[in-house]
Amino acid sequence: MPQAARTITQAFRGAVAQFPDRTAVTAPDGDLTYRELDARSDALAGTLLRAGARRGSPVTLLTPRRTDLVVGMLGILKAGAAYLPIDPEYPPARIAWTVRDSGCELAVVTAGTAHLLTGAHQCPDVRVVTLDEVPAAPAGTPAPGPAGDGHDLAYVLYTSGSTGDPKGVLVEQHSVLRLFDVVRQHLAFDEHDVWSMFHSAAFDFSVWEIWGPLLSGGRLLIVPREVARAPQAFRELLRTQGVTVLSQTPSAFHGLVAADQRAGADPGALRLVILGGEALDVASLRPWTDRYGTDRPRLVNMYGITEATVHASYRPLRRADLDRHGPSPIGSPLADLTFHLLADDGTPPADGEPGELYIEGPGLARGYLGRPELEAERFVVHVGADGVPHRRLRTGDRVVALPEGGYGYLGRVDDQLKIRGHRVEPGEIEAVLAGHDEVRRAVVVPHDHGDADVRLIAYVQSAAAPESLAAELAKRAEELLPGHLCPSRYITLTDLPLTDNGKVDKGRLPAPPSAAGPAVPAGGTQGTAERIAAIWRSVLDVPHVGDDEDFFSLGGTSLTLVRMFARVNEEFATDLDITVLIGGATVGALTPHVDAALAQRAGHLTETP
Structure with missing residues (x-):
């Protein structure tokens, strides 16, 4: 069958026919075989068709990281529709905005997430299908879904928008299928592989993680959210579950x-x-390569962008790369894609000179949902010497052709950031902060706290009291933005430094002052909670930490959490694992675990003759 004619569901059914009793999905709520996953998604597809699902229409998917997530994706596709995954951890206002902006008329939810669409931020025009009420298999022969082909829409993913609103990227099914067809020649994955799904379904890396195993007969391991935040627990999960294919951002x-x-x-x-997902500093891999080399497991860097269906290039890494200086090596474009570099004047740059990267080929997205002007700006038509028009994606990335072959990534031509793999448009955050009555202007910049722990700092121009304004802005951001877009610090200035052109001069913004205050001396007379809180203040660089304040709400990241835990274990001479905070990351939750470890150690010392 021609590539453009195939659909994802047809490819999946091929895996079902070949491996019906193999495990398709392992998740916190259990396993599903290919046969069971096929039956459950058939039942959902029938329910969606009866509820009015239409070919090519987006359907919201709002489920936790369980088997329901994959059942939802397949069921929506089998109904001829496209899935729009939204992370249930997003603020309710953000979830409701996304559903309204997308024009979704249907949503697939679970009993545990339904309130996010029917609560205070409800979407009254959306018909809700609750997976808990869908049978495990259809009654009788499944009704056939709408006839479709590879040009049907597969999914809609919302990414950060520079103008203040996120934008929905429309990706067709043939673009997903050709990705795996092309990459298979390099990576040789098959039914014996176990792939981990580490990332949120709302992040495009998950497209690679989910469909890689399910289209080849492999097993998909859905990593629990709390384990993804705890590197030691994640490492153990990879080992015990026999994961063979791991996808990670460098952070x-x-x-x-x-x-x-x-x-x-x-x-x-x-x-x-x-x-993938962000620039790779190859030298940071040295501790890993010193242990394992670069062949088992193989290390591969893949550059990509949501608008080009996850991955666009391939670069196997070698030991010699660790000693090279220069741009992050992203390798060569995938076999069915073409890279073009253009200078500011629209002409190819001289050899060795950087340019903006344009991508051409069948991996390009259809465009943006309801954003025709932005689509025309980013997806441009170039008429070649043969007079034939070619569609190209303007990536906004600065790239250079390397003398040894392949390309190197240098950064952005605009203000867009990549933090822990997430695309961050500072303009979207700045628009939310500027919506506060006391804020005249806002600018958001990254700040590296060391060990690749990059966090967002917001500078706001205001005459308001800094401490109270910071609290109000933090609350506003939490209510309107996903966690990865929330700044960790808010610094109030009477005036923001400006360039001669009236733009904020980021180079003259003052360095963020330390807010942590004096640290508690190690081994002092303070209680356990006070000593832990002092460590948190230092690591998070905040002036105050309450017993019940959440670590991530205070601006912490997964990397910050690792640093904090190392400091706590060093301070108390304990060997606690991050997983003790699965129930909640607060000082109050950590304190009894530290006290128990200290009491256990004291008991052992007492018993020693």
Whole structure:
């Protein structure tokens, strides 16, 4: 069958026919075989068709990281529609805005997430299908869904928008299928592979993680959210579940490498580590390569962008790369894509000179949902020397052709950031902050706290009292923005420094002052909670930490959490694992675990003759 004619569901059914009793999905709520996943998604598709699902229409998918997530995706596709995944951890206002902006008329939810659409921020025009009420298999022969082909829409993913609103990227099914067809020649994945799904379904890396195994007969391991935040626990999960294909942003892999260094050398069944989502500092991989080399598991860096269906290039990493200086190596474009570099004047740059990257080929998205002007700006038509028009994606990334072949990533031509793999448009955050009555202007910049722990700092121009305004802005951001877009600090200035052109001069913004205050001396007379709180203040660089304040709400990240835990274990001479905070990351939750470890150690000392 021609590639453009195939659909994702047809490819999946091929895996079902070949491997019906193999495990397709392992999740916190259990396992599903290919046969069971096929039946459950057939039942959902029938329910959606009866509820009015239409070919090519987006359907909201609002489920936790469980088997329901995959059942929802497949059921929506089998009904001829496209899935729009929204992370249930997003603020209710953000969820409601996304549903309204997308024009979704249907939503697939669970009993535990339904309130996010029917509560205070309800979407009254959306018909809700609750997965808990859908049978495990259709009654009788499944009704056929609408006839479709590879040009049907597969999914809609919302990414950060520079003008203040996120934008929905429309990706067709053939673009997903050709990705795996092209990459299979490099990575040789098959039914024996176990792929981990580490990332949120709302992040495009998950497209790779989910469909990689399900279209080849492999097993998909859905990593629980709390384990994804705990590198030591994640490493153990990879080992015990026999994961063979691991996908990570460099920031997340940094935490995993640190956890691996504290344990015995054991890569488990890993054979492939795919790095992507943000610029890679190859030298940071040295602790890993010193242990395992670059062949088992193989290390591969893949550059990509949501508008080009996850991955657009391929670069196997070698030991020699660790000693090279220069841009992040992203390798060569995938076989069915073409890279073009253009200078500011629209002409190719001279050899060795950087340019903006344009991508051409069948991996390009259809465009943006309801954003025709932005679509025309980013998806441009170039008429070649043969007079044939070619569609190209203007990425906004600065890239250079390397002398040894392939390309190197240099950064952005605009203000867009990549933090822990998430696309961050400062303009979207700045628009939310500027919506506060006391804020005249806002600018958001990244700040590196060391060990790849990059956080967002917001500078606001205001005459309001800094402490109270910071609290109000933090609350506003939490209510309107996903966690990865919330600044960790808010610094109030009477005036923001400006360039001669009236733009904020980011180079003249003052360095963020330390807000942590004096640290508690190690081994002092303070109680456990006070000593832990002092460590949190230092690591998070905040002036106050209450017993019940959440670590992540205070501006913490997964990398910050690892640093904090190392400090706590050093302070108290304990060996606690991050997973003790699965029930909640607060000082109050951590204190009894530290006290218990200290009491256990004291008991052992008392019993020693």
